[in-house]
Amino acid sequence: MTWKGAVARLARVDWGTWLRGIYDYNVASRLRPLPPKILQVIVNYRCNARCAMCNIWQMRPERELSLEEFAEIMEDDIFRGIERLTVAGGETSLREDLVPLVGMFFERMPGLKALSTVTNGFLPDRIVADTERLLQMCQDRGIRFSISVSLEGIGELHDEIRGVPGGFDRVVRTLEGLKALQERYDFWLGVGYTVMRQNLRHVRQFMSWCEERGIPYGFQLVGFHESYVSNLDLREELDFTEEDRRELIAFMRELASQRSLRNVTAFYWDDMVHMYRDGRPRQTPCPFAIDGLVLDSFGDVYYCLSSRKIGNVLDESRSVSEIYYAPENLAYREHMKRRLCPKCNSACAVEVALKKEAKRYLKFLLTGSTGPGRDGHRPREGSKTAVSPS
Numbered sequence: 202m203t204w205k206g207a208v209a210r211l212a213r214v215d216w217g218t219w220l221r222g223i224y225d226y227n228v229a230s231r232l233r234p235l236p237p238k239i240l241q242v243i244v245n246y247r248c249n250a251r252c253a254m255c256n257i258w259q260m261r262p263e264r265e266l267s268l269e270e271f272a273e274i275m276e277d278d279i280f281r282g283i284e285r286l287t288v289a290g291g292e293t294s295l296r297e298d299l300v301p302l303v304g305m306f307f308e309r310m311p312g313l314k315a316l317s318t319v320t321n322g323f324l325p326d327r328i329v330a331d332t333e334r335l336l337q338m339c340q341d342r343g344i345r346f347s348i349s350v351s352l353e354g355i356g357e358l359h360d361e362i363r364g365v366p367g368g369f370d371r372v373v374r375t376l377e378g379l380k381a382l383q384e385r386y387d388f389w390l391g392v393g394y395t396v397m398r399q400n401l402r403h404v405r406q407f408m409s410w411c412e413e414r415g416i417p418y419g420f421q422l423v424g425f426h427e428s429y430v431s432n433l434d435l436r437e438e439l440d441f442t443e444e445d446r447r448e449l450i451a452f453m454r455e456l457a458s459q460r461s462l463r464n465v466t467a468f469y470w471d472d473m474v475h476m477y478r479d480g481r482p483r484q485t486p487c488p489f490a491i492d493g494l495v496l497d498s499f500g501d502v503y504y505c506l507s508s509r510k511i512g513n514v515l516d517e518s519r520s521v522s523e524i525y526y527a528p529e530n531l532a533y534r535e536h537m538k539r540r541l542c543p544k545c546n547s548a549c550a551v552e553v554a555l556k557k558e559a560k561r562y563l564k565f566l567l568t569g570s571t572g573p574g575r576d577g578h579r580p581r582e583g584s585k586t587a588v589s590p591s
Contacts, residue, residue: 234531235492239550240283240310241506242271243497244302245291250321251364252353254397254423254439257291258364265498268302274500274514275309279522283310283494285553288318291498294327300334307342315345319393322350322375323368329378336386347389349419350376354400355410362399376416392416397423397439401449419466420456422473422546424507441477450478460566465555468562469548472571482543484571486554486561490538493550494525504530507545508537 245265248258266274286306293299307313316339320328332348339346352372353362359369379390394400394407404420411418423439441449453474460467468485475481489495489505496502500515502524511533512524524530555562565571 234526234534236282237279237494237525238282238492239285239287239488239494239553240280241287241289241493241495242306243289243291243495244293244299245296245498247295248290248292248321249295249323249365250292250368253362253364253399254395262499266500268298268305270500270515271302272305272309274496274521275306277520277522279494279520279525280309282312284312285315285550286310286313286317287550288316290319292321292323293318294320294324294331300331300338303335304338307338307344313342313344315347317347317349319349319351320375321363321368322352322372323365325371325374325378328375329382332379333382333386336382336388339388340386345388346386347391348379349391349393350379351395352392352407352418353395354403355406358400358403362397376414380416390416392418393421394418395421395423396449398441398445399439401441401445401452404452419548421548424546446477450474453477460569462566465552465562466548468555468565468571469551471565471569473546475571476546483545484561485551486558487542487545487547488550488554488557490534490542491554494521496521504534504537507541507547509533 246257246260246262247265251258288299288303288306290296296302303316316335318335322328336346338344350372351363352369353359354369356369359372360366365371376390376392382388383390392411394404396404400407408418453470457467457471457474460471472481472483472485476483487493487505493505494502495504495506500513501510502512502514502521503510511530512519512527514521514524517524519527561571
């Protein structure tokens with residue numbers, strides 16, 4: 202990057218929000234529970250894929266929240282402070298009212314700064330059309346937009362993992378359509394790759410394919426959860442063997458070596474090297490442990506999709522605020538941070554938290570070490586099993 206590019210990038214930083222985030226994460230969060238700033242909404246659990254690493258497609262829910270029911274729930278003032286929104290599924294494009302639903306989210310979240318969404322790319326025409334409408338809405342409101350398309354391999358490998366013959370070709374069409382939109386709209390488009398036993402040895406082919414087409418990409422390590430993807434029964438089939446782990450660690454070390462002011466996820470990859478190699482508890486901060494919230498299409502509320510459900514707005518006649526701030530739930534979140542977070546391998550939204558933990562990231566930039574976090578965790582000498590990533 203040239204010095205002019207660096208200056209231009211710095212000029213686009215919302216310094217007020219960034220500095221407030223540093224204060225909130227390092228000072229205010231020690232004094233009181235923070236109101237949520239980051240929200241993930243699972244708009245449906247319907248899916249047109251049959252992924253090897255996920256059981257959502259087996260749910261086939263008969264009824265999910267309507268737009269009107271979501272709107273009533275979101276009259277709660279807790280949503281007015283949301284700054285970053287992720288819309289996910291299931292498969293988001295299967296929700297026919299997706300665009301008006303997101304429009305309602307915008308009305309309920311006047312402080313929203315960024316919207317991101319995820320798709321499997323299997324319905325190219327609908328996805329591209331919906332995305333253009335979302336882009337128009339974001340452009341009118343000054344909201345940053347990003348979309349990630351899932352791709353677990355090239356050609357038949359992707360189709361095998363996703364369980365949909367011809368799925369790869371549909372993803373290519375979706376990516377082509379979305380890239381065409383980038384000629385008229387300013388938004389981030391990328392590809393997400395879930396690393397698991399079946400595709401670990403194909404990551405280079407995937408990277409080359411994306412680089413040849415100028416498409417940014419990212420990786421997520423396969424995780425196993427009782428809630429959301431409900432895939433604990435798949436662990437033996439999908440998790441890494443000892444031989445796999447050696448190759449995985451070498452790959453993660455390569456990703457960690459690419460640290461820079463822009464590439465904050467290098468911190469996460471260095472952390473994962475220590476977790477998988479040494480059994481060290483996670484050091485990477487996560488916004489869902491501090492000021493995050495999840496609401497799904499059943500009305501269930503979570504602090505994080507790796508945690509247990511903390512309430513349901515339909516069954517309990519409680520608002521999201523009442524559930525979020527309930528003393529028993531806040532106590533559970535502290536338990537979650539002590540017991541679950543140290544074993545979590547999720548990369549979701551790590552760039553948000555790391556930017557608010559500037560001291561820790563600057564130390565990593567200078568020394569190349571993620572080191573022990575403020576919780577004081579250190580790797581056990583010679584340990585291989587202190588932590589088993591979830």
